[in-house]
Amino acid sequence: MTAAIPQRFRNRRHAGALLGTMLRDSEAVDPLVLALPRGGVPVASEVARALNAPLDVLLVRKLGVPRQKELAFGAIAEGGVQVINRTVIAQQGLGDKRIQQITRRQQNELSRRARLFRGERPPEPIKGRTVFLIDDGLATGASMRAAIQALVYREPHEIVPAVPVAPSRTIAELRSQAQTGAGNAAGPPSTPVGQAVALLSPSPFWGVGAWYDDFRQVSDSEVIKVLAAHARPDGSPV
Numbered sequence: 425m426t427a428a429i430p431q432r433f434r435n436r437r438h439a440g441a442l443l444g445t446m447l448r449d450s451e452a453v454d455p456l457v458l459a460l461p462r463g464g465v466p467v468a469s470e471v472a473r474a475l476n477a478p479l480d481v482l483l484v485r486k487l488g489v490p491r492q493k494e495l496a497f498g499a500i501a502e503g504g505v506q507v508i509n510r511t512v513i514a515q516q517g518l519g520d521k522r523i524q525q526i527t528r529r530q531q532n533e534l535s536r537r538a539r540l541f542r543g544e545r546p547p548e549p550i551k552g553r554t555v556f557l558i559d560d561g562l563a564t565g566a567s568m569r570a571a572i573q574a575l576v577y578r579e580p581h582e583i584v585p586a587v588p589v590a591p592s593r594t595i596a597e598l599r600s601q602a603q604t605g606a607g608n609a610a611g612p613p614s615t616p617v618g619q620a621v622a623l624l625s626p627s628p629f630w631g632v633g634a635w636y637d638d639f640r641q642v643s644d645s646e647v648i649k650v651l652a653a654h655a656r657p658d659g660s661p662v
Contacts, residue, residue, distance in 0.1 A: 436639075562595075
C-alpha cells in the first residue's frame with residue numbers, strides 16, 4: 425500500500441523513504457540509484473534500500489546566480505557536460521566573464537568531490553540499466569538536465585529522474601524531454617528518459633528547502649559515510 429504523501433518532509437531520509445515506496449513497483453532493468461551530491465545522497469540512500477539496488481553518485485555542480493542560492497543559470501556534470509539556461513542569464517544580467525568565473529570554480533569543486541567521494545574506484549557501469557537519478561528537490565532543473573546528458577551517451581536502458589519536491593513547470597519540462605528526446609545529429613536519436621517523478625509539486629514553490637523541516641547542509645563526511653554503508657567488501661557499490 426502506498427504511503428500518504430505529507431505536505432512537508434521531516435528531513436531528507438524521510439523524503440527518500442517515501443520516494444522509495446513510490447518507485448518500488450517500477451519495472452526496472454538491473455536498477456541502479458545515482459545520487460546528485462550532496463543533498464541527494466541521504467534521499468537516494470533510502471531509495472536504494474527500497475529498491476534493493478546499488479547506490480553511487482553522479483557528480484553535478486549547479487551554476488548558481490550570485491546571492492541567490494537556489495537559482496541556477498546552468499549546471500556542469502562529469503564527462504564535460506554543461507547545460508546553460510539563457511533565459512535566467514538574460515533576466516539576471518550575467519556577463520560572459522562572470523559566467524566563466526563561476527563555471528571554473530564549480531569545475532574545480534566537481535573534480536575535488538570526484539577524488540573525495542570515489543577515490544580510485546571507477547563509476548558504476550551504466551550500459552543497459554535502469555538508472556534512478558535522485559536529488560533532494562529541483563528548482564530550475566538545470567542540475568538534473570546536466571545529469572541526464574552526462575548519462576545518455578553511456579547507453580542506459582532508461583533514466584528515471586525522481587525527487588521529493590519540484591515545481592510543476594520543471595517536472596513538465598523533464599516529462600517533455602522524455603517524450604521528445606534530447607538527441608542531436610551527432611548523438612543518439614533520443615534520450616531514454618522515463619517518467620519524471622516528484623512527490624510534491626507545490627505552487628507557489630518558494631524553493632526546495634521550504635518543504636523540509638530539517639534542510640541542514642549535507643557534509644562531505646556524511647556523503648562518504650553513506651556511500652561506505654552501501655559498499656561491498658571490495659569497496660564497490662552494492
